[in-house]
Amino acid sequence: KNLPFPATFVIYNINNYVGFATLPNQVHRKSVKKGFAFTLMVAGESGLGKSTLVNSLYLTDLYNNRKVLNAEERIVQTVFITKHTVGIEEKGVRLRLSIVDTPGFGDAVNNTESWKEIEDYIDQQFEQYFRDESGLNRKNIQDNRVHCCLYFISPFGHGLRPLDVECMRALHDKVNIVPVLAKADSLTPTEVRRKKMKIREEMEKFGINIYQFPDCEFDEDEEFKQQEQLLKDSIPFAVIGSNIQVESKGRKFRGRLYPWGVVEVEDPAHSDFLLLRNMLVKTHMQDLKDVTRETHYENYRAQCIQNMTRMVVQERKRRLVLHTHTHTHT
Numbered sequence: 001k002n003l004p005f006p007a008t009f010v011i012y013n014i015n016n017y018v019g020f021a022t023l024p025n026q027v028h029r030k031s032v033k034k035g036f037a038f039t040l041m042v043a044g045e046s047g048l049g050k051s052t053l054v055n056s057l058y059l060t061d062l063y064n065n066r067k068v069l070n071a072e073e074r075i076v077q078t079v080f081i082t083k084h085t086v087g088i089e090e091k092g093v094r095l096r097l098s099i100v101d102t103p104g105f106g107d108a109v110n111n112t113e114s115w116k117e118i119e120d121y122i123d124q125q126f127e128q129y130f131r132d133e134s135g136l137n138r139k140n141i142q143d144n145r146v147h148c149c150l151y152f153i154s155p156f157g158h159g160l161r162p163l164d165v166e167c168m169r170a171l172h173d174k175v176n177i178v179p180v181l182a183k184a185d186s187l188t189p190t191e192v193r194r195k196k197m198k199i200r201e202e203m204e205k206f207g208i209n210i211y212q213f214p215d216c217e218f219d220e221d222e223e224f225k226q227q228e229q230l231l232k233d234s235i236p237f238a239v240i241g242s243n244i245q246v247e248s249k250g251r252k253f254r255g256r257l258y259p260w261g262v263v264e265v266e267d268p269a270h271s272d273f274l275l276l277r278n279m280l281v282k283t284h285m286q287d288l289k290d291v292t293r294e295t296h297y298e299n300y301r302a303q304c305i306q307n308m309t310r311m312v313v314q315e316r317k318r319r320l321v322l323h324t325h326t327h328t329h330t
């Protein structure tokens with residue numbers, strides 16, 4: 001009879017089951033064993049609640065020994081990039097989380113190109129990875145590339161400031177930018193809606209390419225599609241951060257206590273905090289890493305190789321000229 005496979009294959013395949021269906025499990029086990037690494041950068045004007053939000057996002061106090069600089073120090077030290085790394089474990093899954101903080105951004109009197117250091121930092125991580133990848137020990141490369149940059153936008157201005165525009169445009173080809181509207185508790189729901197719309201329009205107008213959520217497949221279920229649409233419509237995420245727990249009506253939660261009431265960080269009616277955390281941690285962490293590797297790093301790598309080739313060609317030309325010169329002289 002006309003069997004679709006060679007006979008030997010069919011003989012071994014007694015139960016119609018060879019076993020490669022376990023491949024996802026094998027991959028899963030292997031990656032769990034290796035652990036995961038994720039690097040998140042926070043950028044934007046100082047005092048917008050960057051460190052508070054990071055602490056709220058990962059339920060850890062990453063900044064317990066942070067020193068807040070005074071105004072004079074801040075002016076001198078325009079951009080001072082620091083990195084905190086913590087190991088978090090949840091249900092046996094290990095995550096090495098790194099937060100790259102860019103405090104003081106926008107503090108200096110002269111802000112021209114104050115994002116340059118952030119840009120350089122991102123490039124340096126790519127460069128390091130490129131070196132490691134071309135080196136001898138490629139097995140244990142530590143991936144320090146920046147996978148996502150939360151860009152904080154002030155709730156007090158009218159949309160984006162020129163500095164925001166310049167900064168995001170300088171970074172958008174190198175890192176996944178996720179814009180957030182800081183300290184959303186200082187705005188009414190209508191103001192939040194208007195501000196979001198204005199910011200989205202301005203980002204479009206100035207050609208800022210932020211991180212794009214991947215398009216849904218046709219066969220995805222309705223709930224998933226709705227969630228994705230909600231994410232897209234919520235940009236920039238209006239966020240609230242808090243380092244303290246408050247107690248109200250017999251419940252304890254991370255929140256902010258005001259004379260007129262309490263704000264609950266994780267309440268979807270108060271902010272997009274939960275949406276952002278789910279996106280970063282639960283649903284899109286891998287996609288952020290994939291886009292970093294496939295688009296941003298790939299661009300950097302291509303550029304590097306192009307430059308190297310150009311240098312080789314120039315060097316060859318130079319030698320050729322030198323060679324002909326010496327020959328004509330003798």
Ligand code: GDP
Nearest residue numbers: 046047048049050051052183184185239240241
């Ligand atoms: P960073 O300089 O951007 O890291 O800002 P910090 O996290 O140090 O916060 C600066 C100040 O803003 C602190 O007094 C915080 O308590 C306050 N703050 C942080 N997050 C929020 C928020 O969501 N809403 C409000 N109203 N204040 C906040």
